[in-house]
Amino acid sequence: MDKYATLNEPQRQAVMHTDGPLLLLAGAGSGKTRVLTHRIAYLIEEKHVLPWKIMAITFTNKAAKEMRERVDRLIGEGGQDVWVSTFHSSCVRILRRYIDEIDYDRNFSIYDTDDAKKLIREIMKEYNIDPKYFKESMILSEISSAKNQLIGPKAFQKQAEGDMRKEVISRVYKEYQQRLVKNNALDFDDLLCKTVELFEQRPKVLEYYHNLFSYIMVDEYQDTNGVQFRLVKLLADKHKNLCVVGDDDQSIYRFRGADIRNILDFESVYKDAKVIRLEQNYRSTKNILEAANEVIRNNRKRKAKKLWTDNPDGERIHHVQVNSESEEARFITDTIVHGIEDEGHEYYHYAILYRTNAQSRLLEEGLVRSGIPYRLVGGVSFYQRKEIKDIIAYLKVLNNSTDEIAAKRIINVPKRGIGNTTVERIQEYVSISGQSFMEGVNDIESIPNISRGKKNVAEFALMMHELKILADQGKLKRLMEELLERTGYIESLKADDPLKAEERSDNIGELVSKLYTYIEETEAAGEEPTLNAFLEDVALVADIDQMEDDDNKVILMTLHSAKGLEFPIVFMAGMEDGLFPSYMSMNSGLEEDIEEERRLCYVGITRAQDKLYMTSARSRMLYGNTNYNPVSRFVAEIPKELLDSNAVSGQSDLESQGIYNPIEERARRKASFKEKPYNMESKIPAPEGVVLDYDAGDLVKHPKYGIGQVKLIEAGGADYQVTVNFPSHGKKKLIASFAGLKKI
DNA sequence: CTCCCCACTCTTTTT
DNA sequence: GAGTGGGGAG
Numbered sequence: 001m002d003k004y005a006t007l008n009e010p011q012r013q014a015v016m017h018t019d020g021p022l023l024l025l026a027g028a029g030s031g032k033t034r035v036l037t038h039r040i041a042y043l044i045e046e047k048h049v050l051p052w053k054i055m056a057i058t059f060t061n062k063a064a065k066e067m068r069e070r071v072d073r074l075i076g077e078g079g080q081d082v083w084v085s086t087f088h089s090s091c092v093r094i095l096r097r098y099i100d101e102i103d104y105d106r107n108f109s110i111y112d113t114d115d116a117k118k119l120i121r122e123i124m125k126e127y128n129i130d131p132k133y134f135k136e137s138m139i140l141s142e143i144s145s146a147k148n149q150l151i152g153p154k155a156f157q158k159q160a161e162g163d164m165r166k167e168v169i170s171r172v173y174k175e176y177q178q179r180l181v182k183n184n185a186l187d188f189d190d191l192l193c194k195t196v197e198l199f200e201q202r203p204k205v206l207e208y209y210h211n212l213f214s215y216i217m218v219d220e221y222q223d224t225n226g227v228q229f230r231l232v233k234l235l236a237d238k239h240k241n242l243c244v245v246g247d248d249d250q251s252i253y254r255f256r257g258a259d260i261r262n263i264l265d266f267e268s269v270y271k272d273a274k275v276i277r278l279e280q281n282y283r284s285t286k287n288i289l290e291a292a293n294e295v296i297r298n299n300r301k302r303k304a305k306k307l308w309t310d311n312p313d314g315e316r317i318h319h320v321q322v323n324s325e326s327e328e329a330r331f332i333t334d335t336i337v338h339g340i341e342d343e344g345h346e347y348y349h350y351a352i353l354y355r356t357n358a359q360s361r362l363l364e365e366g367l368v369r370s371g372i373p374y375r376l377v378g379g380v381s382f383y384q385r386k387e388i389k390d391i392i393a394y395l396k397v398l399n400n401s402t403d404e405i406a407a408k409r410i411i412n413v414p415k416r417g418i419g420n421t422t423v424e425r426i427q428e429y430v431s432i433s434g435q436s437f438m439e440g441v442n443d444i445e446s447i448p449n450i451s452r453g454k455k456n457v458a459e460f461a462l463m464m465h466e467l468k469i470l471a472d473q474g475k476l477k478r479l480m481e482e483l484l485e486r487t488g489y490i491e492s493l494k495a496d497d498p499l500k501a502e503e504r505s506d507n508i509g510e511l512v513s514k515l516y517t518y519i520e521e522t523e524a525a526g527e528e529p530t531l532n533a534f535l536e537d538v539a540l541v542a543d544i545d546q547m548e549d550d551d552n553k554v555i556l557m558t559l560h561s562a563k564g565l566e567f568p569i570v571f572m573a574g575m576e577d578g579l580f581p582s583y584m585s586m587n588s589g590l591e592e593d594i595e596e597e598r599r600l601c602y603v604g605i606t607r608a609q610d611k612l613y614m615t616s617a618r619s620r621m622l623y624g625n626t627n628y629n630p631v632s633r634f635v636a637e638i639p640k641e642l643l644d645s646n647a648v649s650g651q652s653d654l655e656s657q658g659i660y661n662p663i664e665e666r667a668r669r670k671a672s673f674k675e676k677p678y679n680m681e682s683k684i685p686a687p688e689g690v691v692l693d694y695d696a697g698d699l700v701k702h703p704k705y706g707i708g709q710v711k712l713i714e715a716g717g718a719d720y721q722v723t724v725n726f727p728s729h730g731k732k733k734l735i736a737s738f739a740g741l742k743k744i
Numbered sequence: 745c746t747c748c749c750c751a752c753t754c755t756t757t758t759t
Numbered sequence: 760g761a762g763t764g765g766g767g768a769g
Contacts, residue, residue: 059759060759061759086759087759088759112759113758113759135753137754188758188759189759191759192759252757253757253758253759255756255757255758256757256758256759355756355757356755356756356757357755357756357757358755358756358760361760378757378758412745415745415746417745417746418745419745419746420745421745422745452745453745540759541759542758542759558756558757558758559757560756560757560758561757561758580756582756582757584756585756596757597756600756600757621760622755622760623754623755623760624755624760624761625760
């Protein structure tokens with residue numbers, strides 16, 4: 001029982017309360033992973049539950065891996081038999097076994113967002129849907145959110161009746177779903193939806209899992225969406241030994257369907273649920289924690305709670321306002337260099353967090369210039385790179401020949417003289433004959449109206465056929481070698497883009513070594529490596545999964561990716577209204593949107609253990625034009641006495657060092673923001689980069705609010721403020737450069 | 745069929 | 760600012 005002695009009282013209660021539903025409200029840094037792992041250990045060692053009867057679900061592979069390692073360390077042998085995995089990989093594991101029960105093939109492909117978009121684009125083209133009015137990303141996100149609420153194409157259609165826009169989406173949704181079936185593919189949402197469908201339609205399958213899992217735990221419960229809720233409910237229905245852990249203040253994924261009600265209403269869904277709160281924070285200093293509390297206090301929709309800590313006060317929170325994003329980068333790198341050289345810190349003590357991935361570039365440049373080693377999490381992830389997706393597409397086709405999206409991606413990559421017309425001919429032919437695209441490729445002789453491409457297609461078909469033999473024999477190493485050899489992919493990179501060729505072939509090298517590692521690990525575990533399983537591993541990685549813990553580097557990532565992590569010293573960069581909170585959330589007029597941003601800020605602050613720096617830039621180049629944003633409202637929500645800020649006096653460090661001259665700067669800026677009437681003919685240049693092609697009285701179109709009439713245009717410092725009356729949404733004051741208004 | 749250039753979008757966060 | 764798609768020319 002010794003290992004439980006170090007737990008505090010509520011933690012201990014949570015560990016010991018093993019039977020029946022349990023809601024664990026665990027504030028930031030309150031040791032929830034500790035509770036979960038001890039709980040698993042307790043179940044196995046004290047309650048003699050067999051390890052494989054315990055299921056623990058996390059959101060990322062990284063969290064799953066970490067949990068498994070900690071369980072292993074706690075109990076030694078046996079830990080590896082606990083089912084610890086993410087929602088998505090759990091579902092894939094289930095579907096790989098049983099999806100044939102609901103008319104899919106078990107070799108299904110998994111479509112990422114790019115693949116799904118391509119499919120949507122094709123459908124839109126066929127249905128003559130004008131991409132000006134319907135963006136594929138918009139349609140896709142509507143479909144995704146429908147799926148997250150378990151609304152199928154039929155139900156969607158019913159809801160759409162009378163709403164023109166939704167009716168169009170409904171048609172696409174229906175076709176999209178049919179195409180997925182035809183391609184034997186599932187998108188990310190389907191992985192969850194189809195599992196629910198499987199359980200609901202095949203009670204025997206569900207029963208199997210009921211018998212398998214008697215204890216279920218779900219981490220980050222505040223981020224679950226409708227399907228995930230349903231899935232958990234189905235799985236836990238028999239034994240009701242369900243423990244969910246979460247923090248409503250850290251719910252930051254509403255935009256992708258997370259439903260905060262899942263956690264807020266847990267007690268009404270599970271009537272006899274026990275609720276335990278973990279409110280002691282072990283991570284941060286008093287000042288940091290207090291700042292976080294004060295910020296999050298401004299949210300209305302939340303469960304009341306207040307974190308406290310026994311840790312020392314620590315330093316105040318440093319807030320620095322600088323003039324530009326490059327000064328911001330310099331301030332951050334200088335601070336890091338100083339900390340390393342003079343205070344004995346290590347690089348891995350530092351994390352730089354930001355709102356959008358676009359901010360990372362300048363920060364990276366700064367770090368490179370100062371010779372600071374860093375690791376970037378996110379951005380264009382490894383598996384989204386063109387060259388990787390190409391090779392993967394080959395493997396996908398070899399694994400699942402009905403995958404049309406993958407087949408079309410590679411039929412002419414590297415270029416082998418098969419153009420659009422040929423592809424279209426094949427497409428027409430197979431859509432009449434009902435074959436899959438690759439069947440058409442194999443049957444090229446019988447397709448009419450193909451002249452030049454015919455020979456090339458036949459050669460391609462032959463090559464794929466021969467590669468498929470290797471794939472089917474499970475000779476994966478040979479397959480990869482032959483694939484690269486015969487397609488000549490690496491050489492083609494040089495011809496395409498000599499500058500990037502080396503980096504790209506390095507990436508392919510990395511993919512190859514990932515395959516080899518996979519083969520070795522699988523064989524070491526006494527199992528047979530399959531293409532199918534490798535593709536699955538590859539499809540379900542998240543950016544954060546790629547983070548290695550053990551190297552001594554500064555970490556850069558978005559605030560979203562940082563959830564669940566902690567660092568001694570944290571920088572939150574870009575603390576400006578318009579960036580964080582984002583202008584989207586500020587302009588929507590919905591308090592919920594700001595509240596979500598505030599939770600994100602709360603997550604950011606609570607990542608810090610000892611020191612927290614916030615930086616704001618007076619001017620920032622964003623999406624091609626310069627913006628002058630005020631300091632983020634979230635900074636203002638931190639009480640003065642907790643804050644050590646230079647923003648009040650208006651003098652930045654760089655100013656006092658004489659690097660920056662406020663008088664010159666002011667003059668320069670004044671010159672560029674001369675007041676200007678809303679008349680295009682004016683000789684005075686417009687504020688930097690802002691050109692308005694509309695005037696008061698004109699009709700304009702806004703991406704969100706639709707059509708409205710311009711009432712007033714005012715020069716507001718750096719930019720124009722435009723007042724528009726939207727019949728559907730009322731009067732809105734918009735910043736011209738952000739609003740994306742189009743004259744009609 | 746391929747290549748090249750232009751124009752256009754998208755920039756919030758991601759399994 | 761960057762990357763992508765579309766359109767036109769060779």
